[in-house]
Amino acid sequence: MKIICNKADLVKGVSIVSKAVPSKTTMPILECILIDATTDIIRLTANDMELGIQTEIAGWIEDRGMIAIDARIFSEIVRKLPDNEITIETDENLQTVITCEKAKFDISGKPGDEFSYLPVIEKENSIEVSQFTLKELIRQTIFSISDSESNKMMGGELFEIKDNILRVVSLDGHRISIRKIELKEETEDKKLIVPGKTLIEISKILSGEAESMVNISYTSNHIVFEFDQTIVVSRLIEGEYFKIDQMLSSDYETKVRINKKELLNCIDRATLLIKEGDKKPIIIQIGDEWMELKIKSQIGSMNEEITIEKEGKDLMIGFNPKFLIDALRVIDDEEVTLYLMNAKAPCFIKDEEESYIYLILPVNFNAAV
Amino acid sequence: MKIICNKADLVKGVSIVSKAVPSKTTMPILECILIDATTDIIRLTANDMELGIQTEIAGWIEDRGMIAIDARIFSEIVRKLPDNEITIETDENLQTVITCEKAKFDISGKPGDEFSYLPVIEKENSIEVSQFTLKELIRQTIFSISDSESNKMMGGELFEIKDNILRVVSLDGHRISIRKIELKEETEDKKLIVPGKTLIEISKILSGEAESMVNISYTSNHIVFEFDQTIVVSRLIEGEYFKIDQMLSSDYETKVRINKKELLNCIDRATLLIKEGDKKPIIIQIGDEWMELKIKSQIGSMNEEITIEKEGKDLMIGFNPKFLIDALRVIDDEEVTLYLMNAKAPCFIKDEEESYIYLILPVNFNAAV
Numbered sequence: 001m002k003i004i005c006n007k008a009d010l011v012k013g014v015s016i017v018s019k020a021v022p023s024k025t026t027m028p029i030l031e032c033i034l035i036d037a038t039t040d041i042i043r044l045t046a047n048d049m050e051l052g053i054q055t056e057i058a059g060w061i062e063d064r065g066m067i068a069i070d071a072r073i074f075s076e077i078v079r080k081l082p083d084n085e086i087t088i089e090t091d092e093n094l095q096t097v098i099t100c101e102k103a104k105f106d107i108s109g110k111p112g113d114e115f116s117y118l119p120v121i122e123k124e125n126s127i128e129v130s131q132f133t134l135k136e137l138i139r140q141t142i143f144s145i146s147d148s149e150s151n152k153m154m155g156g157e158l159f160e161i162k163d164n165i166l167r168v169v170s171l172d173g174h175r176i177s178i179r180k181i182e183l184k185e186e187t188e189d190k191k192l193i194v195p196g197k198t199l200i201e202i203s204k205i206l207s208g209e210a211e212s213m214v215n216i217s218y219t220s221n222h223i224v225f226e227f228d229q230t231i232v233v234s235r236l237i238e239g240e241y242f243k244i245d246q247m248l249s250s251d252y253e254t255k256v257r258i259n260k261k262e263l264l265n266c267i268d269r270a271t272l273l274i275k276e277g278d279k280k281p282i283i284i285q286i287g288d289e290w291m292e293l294k295i296k297s298q299i300g301s302m303n304e305e306i307t308i309e310k311e312g313k314d315l316m317i318g319f320n321p322k323f324l325i326d327a328l329r330v331i332d333d334e335e336v337t338l339y340l341m342n343a344k345a346p347c348f349i350k351d352e353e354e355s356y357i358y359l360i361l362p363v364n365f366n367a368a369v
Numbered sequence: 370m371k372i373i374c375n376k377a378d379l380v381k382g383v384s385i386v387s388k389a390v391p392s393k394t395t396m397p398i399l400e401c402i403l404i405d406a407t408t409d410i411i412r413l414t415a416n417d418m419e420l421g422i423q424t425e426i427a428g429w430i431e432d433r434g435m436i437a438i439d440a441r442i443f444s445e446i447v448r449k450l451p452d453n454e455i456t457i458e459t460d461e462n463l464q465t466v467i468t469c470e471k472a473k474f475d476i477s478g479k480p481g482d483e484f485s486y487l488p489v490i491e492k493e494n495s496i497e498v499s500q501f502t503l504k505e506l507i508r509q510t511i512f513s514i515s516d517s518e519s520n521k522m523m524g525g526e527l528f529e530i531k532d533n534i535l536r537v538v539s540l541d542g543h544r545i546s547i548r549k550i551e552l553k554e555e556t557e558d559k560k561l562i563v564p565g566k567t568l569i570e571i572s573k574i575l576s577g578e579a580e581s582m583v584n585i586s587y588t589s590n591h592i593v594f595e596f597d598q599t600i601v602v603s604r605l606i607e608g609e610y611f612k613i614d615q616m617l618s619s620d621y622e623t624k625v626r627i628n629k630k631e632l633l634n635c636i637d638r639a640t641l642l643i644k645e646g647d648k649k650p651i652i653i654q655i656g657d658e659w660m661e662l663k664i665k666s667q668i669g670s671m672n673e674e675i676t677i678e679k680e681g682k683d684l685m686i687g688f689n690p691k692f693l694i695d696a697l698r699v700i701d702d703e704e705v706t707l708y709l710m711n712a713k714a715p716c717f718i719k720d721e722e723e724s725y726i727y728l729i730l731p732v733n734f735n736a737a738v
Contacts (some may be wrong), residue, residue: 070668
């Protein structure tokens with residue numbers, strides 16, 4: 001094989017597919033990137049068997065062929081070469097010579113046919129959203145997946161298509177995050193559980209442009225994201241997702257409208273009195289036109305008052321401050337509305353159209369604080 | 370005590386003195402910052418008994434007094450408070466209330482008189498350099514101090530004043546770094562060994578402005594740096610520094626003039642074939658108008674040719690690539706000159722005025738590579 005590419009194109013392509021290279025594996029071939037120039041197109045592929053990414057890069061093919069090269073070494077080499085044309089040439093012993101200007105690297109490759117190709121997916125159905133929208137959907141929900149090994153389902157996000165609405169849901173047992181968008185084209189109802197890792201990696205690759213579209217197609221086992229020159233294929237998590245609708249309620253006794261940044265900064269300040277792993281709640285006392293936040297730990301105590309608009313009853317309720325911070329950080333609105341029932345019932349943060357809903361369970365606290 | 374300061378001033382002051390707060394200590398009082406408002410000036414001080422820093426901050430003193438507060442907590446609190454006036458008030462039980470807008474923190478302090486004040490230094494002699502110059506002197510030499518516990522001297526830098534020249538020297542047994550500057554005023558000859566930690570921390574505080582001066586005064590045990598509203602006092606390392614002049618030589622058999630960036634990038638690329646702790650040398654072969662750099666490891670091999678201007682003999686020599694990189698990174702010249710004798714003798718990188726000299730010992734290599 002002999003190919004010539006521009007450094008910038010190669011760096012970009014390698015960086016995209018590297019997201020699917022496993023950090024630990026017992027199969028050395030999976031630590032490689034496959035360079036496939038057997039056709040008229042240069043394709044880079046990485047595949048950890050759960051998640052596979054393939055991307056096309058521009059370049060000239062002088063000799064067709066393919067080679068698998070250690071992803072870490074290859075990525076470091078191309079990154080550090082001068083900004084110029086890079087030639088990659090392999091011989092029959094899989095020795096690979098990478099040349100750029102006067103710099104010449106000589107490393108050994110692995111046979112390309114040992115590499116696991118991406119599975120071929122029969123696309124049954126598909127939807128289309130912009131790169132911007134997908135990136136936002138992920139950012140605004142991914143923080144409440146759970147990384148516990150005991151419940152695989154919580155490590156994924158529900159992508160539910162129903163009545164041409166895409167609803168993305170994540171939950172970890174203490175909170176639920178929901179984002180909804182309308183789809184432009186009629187689509188059959190469907191539920192998919194996408195692994196969190198897939199979404200995290202894809203979100204790093206997405207440019208986030210509002211004009212550039214992502215085609216998302218799926219079968220009962222796989223989901224495929226296609227955008228720019230890239231294809232991301234991931235296994236789905238099998239099983240039935242949690243029934244979340246019965247946990248959502250639109251009843252409330254107290255409704256609070258508050259400046260988001262003010263609330264976020266205040267909770268953020270309060271957390272510095274808590275050490276990692278220390279489960280001190282932040283206590284929120286809601287009065288007529290004010291809300292008082294209090295926290296107390298061995299280090300000291302903190303309290304602060306914030307002006308609010310309130311409807312309904314006064315209330316005192318405790319939360320894990322991290323859960324409030326996580327939700328408030330990803331909401332783009334300047335003002336947010338909190339809906340509360342009592343000190344034992346979940347708090348809902350949502351907008352009027354319910355394009356986002358964050359449910360957070362309260363925690364017990366000692367009222368004497 | 371009751372004082373009122375602007376957040377920005379307080380954050381800046383706390384950040385300066387925090388550099389002298391030890392990360393580990395058996396004396397809890399040393400983990401504190403002393404706020405001293407017993408006079409008309411608000412002073413912050415931290416002191417780990419080797420290095421002490423004091424800085425003045427603007428503010429109003431409503432009630433004179435002093436208090437020692439845990440440096441980490443205090444620094445996090447002031448950083449996260451709103452950008453406004455901060456009031457710090459203590460009561461007779463050393464409870465300290467920090468208020469800013471509607472946020473109120475309550476933490477406990479320690480008695481200020483338990484705190485170790487900076488030692489009072491009888492200034493015998495002093496020199497003056499700009500913040501820019503001092504920061505550069507440190508940056509261009511600090512990388513070749515040694516952090517080995519076995520030789521305390523190598524953990525410091527020699528500040529040698531002789532014939533109104535300040536020469537700063539560091540060495541670690543494999544290399545020597547030297548920077549020289551002319552002093553503006555007549556000064557008595559003197560040798561001081563300043564701890565590396567002091568120089569690293571001071572370099573973080575220095576603004577690096579060319580117009581702002583640093584007054585450096587010293588006794589046989591201490592060195593004092595005064596600049597802006599800040600005083601840094603450090604113990605000196607006792608003893609006699611290495612005799613370096615006998616290691617310096619101006620003889621050479623080969624002189625090479627080379628583009629610095631090209632050489633640096635080439636060595637930097639070569640190092641990615643070496644794993645951490647792996648002692649593979651980079652082999653440099655010097656020919657008439659070219660220099661070839663080669664490296665070989667288990668991962669693969671790399672070679673590259675660079676155009677040079679040469680005087681004298683051809684030569685093949687091996688180096689630890691890191692030592693070359695460290696020196697080349699801090700040299701500001703576009704072109705550098707290497708002076709070499711043979712494969713066993715040190716290489717010198719220096720400018721014509723010898724305002725900088727980097728001596729690097731070669732390493733053995735297998736010529737068959």
